[in-house]
Amino acid sequence: MFAYYFELALRSLKRSRGLTLLMVLAIGFGVAASMTTYSVFRAVSGDPIPWKSSKLFVPQIDMWGPKARDPNGDPPDAMDYADAMALMRAHRARYQSAMYQISPSVVPADASKHPINVSGHAVFSEFFPMVDVPFKYGAGWTADDDTQRSAVVVISSKLNDKLFGGQNSVGRTLDIEGKDYRVVGVTDHWNPQPRFFDVVNTGGFTDGAEDVLLPFNRAIDVGMPNNGNTNCNEVPKESGFVGLQHSSCVWMAYMVQLDDAAAVQAYREYLDGYARDQQKAGRFGWAPNNRLRDVPAWLDAEHVVPSDTKVSLLVALGLLVVCLVNTAGLLLAKFLRRSSEIGVRRALGAQRSAIYAQFLTEAGIVGLAGGVLGLLLTGVGVASVGWVMPKDIASLARLDVSLLAITLLVAVVATMLAGLYPTFRASRVQPAWQLKSN
Amino acid sequence: MKLHPMIAALRRHKAGVVLIALQIALTLAIVCNAVFIIGQRIERVNRPTGLVEDNLMLVSQGWVGAPSGDQPGDVEKLDSLLQADLAALRAMPDVESVVPINSLPLLNSSWTGSVALKPGSDLRAGNARSVYYFGDEHLLKTLGLKLVAGRGFTAADVQNRGFRDSGTPAVIIVTKALADKLYPKGDALGKAIYLDGGSSPSTIIGEVERLQAPATGSWVNGFLWNATIEPFRLNANFSRYAIRTRPGRLQAVMHAVPNVLYGVSRMRVLDDDSVKSFAQIRQEAYRSDVGMAVLMGVVCLILLGVTAAGIVGLTSFWVGQRHRQIGVRRALGARKIDILHYFQMENLLISGAGAVIGLGLAIGLNMLLMKRFEMDRLPVLYVLAGIVAVMALGQGAVFAPARRASNVPPVVATRSV
Numbered sequence: 001m002f003a004y005y006f007e008l009a010l011r012s013l014k015r016s017r018g019l020t021l022l023m024v025l026a027i028g029f030g031v032a033a034s035m036t037t038y039s040v041f042r043a044v045s046g047d048p049i050p051w052k053s054s055k056l057f058v059p060q061i062d063m064w065g066p067k068a069r070d071p072n073g074d075p076p077d078a079m080d081y082a083d084a085m086a087l088m089r090a091h092r093a094r095y096q097s098a099m100y101q102i103s104p105s106v107v108p109a110d111a112s113k114h115p116i117n118v119s120g121h122a123v124f125s126e127f128f129p130m131v132d133v134p135f136k137y138g139a140g141w142t143a144d145d146d147t148q149r150s151a152v153v154v155i156s157s158k159l160n161d162k163l164f165g166g167q168n169s170v171g172r173t174l175d176i177e178g179k180d181y182r183v184v185g186v187t188d189h190w191n192p193q194p195r196f197f198d199v200v201n202t203g204g205f206t207d208g209a210e211d212v213l214l215p216f217n218r219a220i221d222v223g224m225p226n227n228g229n230t231n232c233n234e235v236p237k238e239s240g241f242v243g244l245q246h247s248s249c250v251w252m253a254y255m256v257q258l259d260d261a262a263a264v265q266a267y268r269e270y271l272d273g274y275a276r277d278q279q280k281a282g283r284f285g286w287a288p289n290n291r292l293r294d295v296p297a298w299l300d301a302e303h304v305v306p307s308d309t310k311v312s313l314l315v316a317l318g319l320l321v322v323c324l325v326n327t328a329g330l331l332l333a334k335f336l337r338r339s340s341e342i343g344v345r346r347a348l349g350a351q352r353s354a355i356y357a358q359f360l361t362e363a364g365i366v367g368l369a370g371g372v373l374g375l376l377l378t379g380v381g382v383a384s385v386g387w388v389m390p391k392d393i394a395s396l397a398r399l400d401v402s403l404l405a406i407t408l409l410v411a412v413v414a415t416m417l418a419g420l421y422p423t424f425r426a427s428r429v430q431p432a433w434q435l436k437s438n
Numbered sequence: 439m440k441l442h443p444m445i446a447a448l449r450r451h452k453a454g455v456v457l458i459a460l461q462i463a464l465t466l467a468i469v470c471n472a473v474f475i476i477g478q479r480i481e482r483v484n485r486p487t488g489l490v491e492d493n494l495m496l497v498s499q500g501w502v503g504a505p506s507g508d509q510p511g512d513v514e515k516l517d518s519l520l521q522a523d524l525a526a527l528r529a530m531p532d533v534e535s536v537v538p539i540n541s542l543p544l545l546n547s548s549w550t551g552s553v554a555l556k557p558g559s560d561l562r563a564g565n566a567r568s569v570y571y572f573g574d575e576h577l578l579k580t581l582g583l584k585l586v587a588g589r590g591f592t593a594a595d596v597q598n599r600g601f602r603d604s605g606t607p608a609v610i611i612v613t614k615a616l617a618d619k620l621y622p623k624g625d626a627l628g629k630a631i632y633l634d635g636g637s638s639p640s641t642i643i644g645e646v647e648r649l650q651a652p653a654t655g656s657w658v659n660g661f662l663w664n665a666t667i668e669p670f671r672l673n674a675n676f677s678r679y680a681i682r683t684r685p686g687r688l689q690a691v692m693h694a695v696p697n698v699l700y701g702v703s704r705m706r707v708l709d710d711d712s713v714k715s716f717a718q719i720r721q722e723a724y725r726s727d728v729g730m731a732v733l734m735g736v737v738c739l740i741l742l743g744v745t746a747a748g749i750v751g752l753t754s755f756w757v758g759q760r761h762r763q764i765g766v767r768r769a770l771g772a773r774k775i776d777i778l779h780y781f782q783m784e785n786l787l788i789s790g791a792g793a794v795i796g797l798g799l800a801i802g803l804n805m806l807l808m809k810r811f812e813m814d815r816l817p818v819l820y821v822l823a824g825i826v827a828v829m830a831l832g833q834g835a836v837f838a839p840a841r842r843a844s845n846v847p848p849v850v851a852t853r854s855v
Contacts, residue, residue: 022751026744033737067560105502105707114700115502117707178503223506225602225675235634239603240508307811308730311475318468318803319737322461326748329457333755388729425453 001354002361009362012338019334020366023327023415027370028377030323031411035374036381037309037316039403040389043396044205045305048192049131053295056130056196057256057264059087059271062289063248063278064233075289076231077302078200078250088124092270093256094263095130099123100252101201102219103227104212107175108163118159118211119227121198122219128154128185130257131197133213136160138170138185141215145184149221153181154213160186176212179222187213193396194304196295198253201228204304207392226251268292306393320410324418327366332422335359342426343434355427363419364412371411378407444784454752455788462792462828465745467799470824471807472734474816479731483724487543488613488648490582493534493683494716495692496542497527500676502705507674513600516673519703520598526702527679530694532687537573537580538671539680542716543650544723548658550651553612553666555620557637564635566619567661568612569651572670573680578611578646580682586614588627588644591669595643601674606636611644615663633666640668654723656812688715742831749835753781757843764843765850774844781840782833789832793825800824 013020047053061083062075069075079087084098102122105115127133128140133154141152153174160169173180187210194204202208214224225241228251236247244251258264268290275288293301335342342355379399386394448455501519505512520538527536541547549572552564559565571577575591590611599605610631617626630639649665651658683691692715696708757764764777800821807813 019751019755022747026747029740029744033740037733105500107502107705115705115707117500117709223508225506235604235636236602239600240512241506241602242508244602306726308726311807311811311813312730312733314807315468315472315734315737318464319741322464322468322741323744325457325461325464326744329454329461329748330751332453332457333752337755337758388732390726390729421453 001357005358005361006365008358009365012334012362013365016334019330023330023366024369024373026323026326027367027411027415028373030320031371031374031407031414032377032381033316034313034320035378035403035407035410036385036397037312038406039378039382039397039399040385040393041305041309041313042403043398044194044309044393047296048194048196049295052132052257053196055257055259056295057093057258057267057292058295058298059254059256059267060291060293061087061271061275062286063250063284065284065286066289068233069289073289074291074301076250078229078231079252079254080248080250081245081252082248084252084254086274087254090270090274092267093258095126095257096255097124097127097130098216098252098254099127099198100216100219100226101198101228102212102214102224104177104214104224106159106163106212107178109175116162119208120156120210120212120214122214122216122224124216127197127213127255130255131192134188134190136186136188137168138183140213141184146215146217149218150215151179151181151218152184152215154185154187155183156187156191156209156211157189158209159211176214177222177224181214193392194299196299197255198228199299199302199304200253204299204302205390205392205396207395220245264292306390309389309393320414324414327415328418328421331363331366331419332425335422335426336429338426339429340434342429343431346429346431352427355429356423359423359426360416360419363416363423366419367412367415368408370415371408374411375404375407378403441783441787444780444787448784448787451756454756458749458752459788459792459795461745461748462789462832463794463796463799465741466793466796466824466828467803469738469741469827470796470800470816470820471803472738473824474804474820475813476731476734476738477820478814479727483727483731485650486648487650487720488581488583488646489543489716490682491716491720493685493688494581495681495683495688495695496545496714496716496719497679497681497695497699497708498676498712498714499523499678499699500707501703502707504675507600507602513598513603513673516600516675517598517671520671520673520677522702523677523679523699526698527681527695530691530698532684532691532694534682534684535576535580536679536681537576539573539577539678540571540672541652541678542581542680542719543652544654544719545652546654546723548651548653550658550661551634553616553620554632554635557632557639559632559635566616566664568616568664568666569653569658569661571649571665571667572672573667574669574671577667580680581649582682583649584647585611586645586647587617588642590644591667595669596671597669598671598673601672604634604636605670606633606638607640607668607670609643609669610640611646611667612642613649613663613665614645614647616665617642617645619664633668745828746831746835749785749832750839753785753836753839754842757781757839760843761846762850764846765848765853768846768848769851777844777846778840781836781843785832785836785840786829789829793828796828797821797825 060075063080063083064076088098099121103119106118107115125141125143125146136157140154145152169183172183174183195202195206223241230249230251232249236243236249238246258267271290272288275290278284382397382399385397505515507513524536540549549570553566553568554564574596575593578590595609620626626642630641633640651662692713695713804816
């Protein structure tokens with residue numbers, strides 16, 4: 001029966017080519033605009049570490065007091081050195097790491113090559129198991145390396161390709177800012193977007209790479225300055241990078257892993273206890289006002305998804321709705337024009353359900369054709385988002401199988417939905433009326 | 439022409455009428471807001487920075503293994519590196535002037551603080567927030583800033599200091615916007631103000647007409663035009679140089695700069711992003727704004743196209759359906775123009791109804807965008823222009839099918855189907 005309806009639909013669509021083309025075009029453009037903006041939205045709103053994002057938390061401590069809180073009453077979104085180090089020493093979470101963004105220069109062994117700039121983070125050893133850094137060669141350093149302030153480094157596979165020709169470089173040395181570091185690990189194409197562990201300094205999305213990861217204590221010792229934001233509540237009393245460490249300025253990110261609700265509760269209590277101790281010691285003149293958010297809540301609070309992306313998606317969805325309303329109108333016209341045909345079919349004993357099947361098949365074919373056109377246009381759209389979106393975001397939008405499947409599905413389902421009312425009207429055609437007048 | 443029979447006729451195909459009106463309403467709502475977004479982005483991109491942007495470029499570089507600035511004598515070592523670079527750049531044949539500077543408008547690398555009329559104010563409070571630019575006596579000339587009062591810096595005003603050290607300048611230049619905020623009577627020149635809650639005064643010796651903040655994000659909107667220029671060469675293990683070249687020699691200088699700097703010292707980092715013309719900086723800063731405007735433009739075009747096509751399609755259907763009735767009207771004496779007007783009027787009614795609903799939807803959508811995405815209020819002008827546009831679109835779309843209707847010969851009335 002379906003084959004018959006399919007043939008009927010094709011005939012009917014051929015009969016009014018202009019109208020059919022119009023519907024297909026409308027659906028194609030509507031679906032393509034929505035899917036292109038959706039591909040960008042999907043790329044920026046995805047969970048960067050879905051398997052454990054609910055176990056990773058960002059603590060915030062109110063070291064500046066009520067006057068510096070944001071309109072929601074939140075404390076600063078980064079850490080000062082003193083509090084970050086106190087939290088590291090207390091070591092209350094399963095894993096934890098203070099970290100700060102660095103941008104040192106690397107001097108190639110080949111003297112004919114110019115030094116290059118790399119970017120990365122100074123972190124503690126627990127950072128690697130905490131955020132599940134994938135390794136191509138070697139591994140992260142150990143807790144002993146943290147305490148001994150070892151001159152070790154983890155580099156990206158990209159930097160490894162550039163400096164060591166992609167070979168296993170574990171054990172080789174690397175000249176960073178004029179000092180030698182031993183390579184202990186090479187990460188395996190690791191570039192999480194958004195940079196959930198340091199949103200404050202990267203703004204979430206970054207086209208920079210995590211080229212080098214250095215031991216935190218070592219970086220502090222050699223005076224490797226931070227390359228990210230520095231926010232101060234008062235002018236530092238001492239000068240230099242050391243002065244920054246002694247100040248209340250915030251410039252570090254901090255992340256902890258807490259495996260269950262009890263651990264989260266215990267950590268909250270620890271943070272409040274810590275703030276109360278600081279209050280008693282006279283450092284904080286206010287009651288504890290800490291925050292402890294897991295990664296999804298943190299990304300939300302930091303507004304990582306650009307509002308332009310959301311507005312584009314909203315407007316494109318609006319466009320899709322208009323295209324569907326348009327299709328509904330045209331299908332209505334098309335179906336009702338065939339009232340006499342429907343009358344004959346009904347008079348010959350066709351059930352309403354048969355009419356439904358016939359006309360929904362026709363709507364589905366229009367949707368499928370629109371979807372195929374939409375696929376092509378979505379391909380064009382995704383390929384050209386680089387032209388209209390910021391580089392760091394556009395590079396994330398990809399055309400993959402799931403996007404293709406969703407595009408087709410949306411086109412067909414939406415068109416059939418748009419065809420529901422016209423089909424309903426067609427099924428209500430009174431056979432007697434149609435037969436009488438002719 | 440009487441509207442009564444027309445409305446009676448429209449009632450016979452309610453669904454089609456409702457769908458077309460709804461489509462026009464949605465189109466109006468989206469197009470108004472999208473065009474408003476486009477307008478805002480164009481306005482944003484076109485605001486002048488206060489610089490003379492032609493023949494201006496920026497070099498950002500770092501020294502490898504340079505002192506960190508924490509040891510005694512570090513700052514002086516860094517300053518001698520900086521001075522050597524400046525001398526080499528200033529000696530280049532096509533270079534008009536060079537200034538060591540911490541940032542430029544649109545560079546998105548900001549140093550912000552607050553200025554106050556009294557000493558010892560809270561750092562975050564102050565009387566006004568301000569961005570800081572640090573440079574030497576060549577700053578105004580290199581950037582092409584327009585001095586509207588007082589004087590520029592002289593070599594005697596300029597000192598050097600570590601990037602992470604604090605230090606208060608004796609003299610400063612501020613933008614007119616900041617001067618007027620602090621001294622609304624316009625007598626800021628010669629007055630002493632206090633930077634970042636400090637207790638030592640800085641005297642305003644000059645005012646420049648306009649200088650935009652480096653940041654382009656919304657967080658800087660409250661003090662976008664408040665800039666304070668301090669006469670310091672900042673010393674760190676990296677530096678930035680703004681260079682004004684002779685007219686037409688920008689590309690040549692951009693090409694030559696890396697070798698000149700490597701000639702001074704090889705132990706430095708100069709990568710692909712190190713040398714940029716100001717035009718490149720501007721393009722990168724506003725890339726997402728231009729992109730958003732383009733995207734909204736494309737959406738508007740598709741919307742208007744689809745809606746126009748929808749009107750053509752549905753009206754054509756109605757014309758076909760009423761073929762015989764049109765013939766009867768013509769046979770009874772209606773002129774061609776009467777038939778044409780009938781369909782035009784009918785479309786006007788439907789579009790009008792759609793526009794009224796669309797007006798509400800446009801305002802509703804704008805309110806949603808304001809609440810969720812920090813959009814501004816949609817000016818009434820945009821909505822009115824939108825209404826006129828969709829009505830015109832409707833009339834344009836209905837013309838072809840209406841003309842076809844008016845060409846139906848009266849003889850149709852005499853034929854049976």
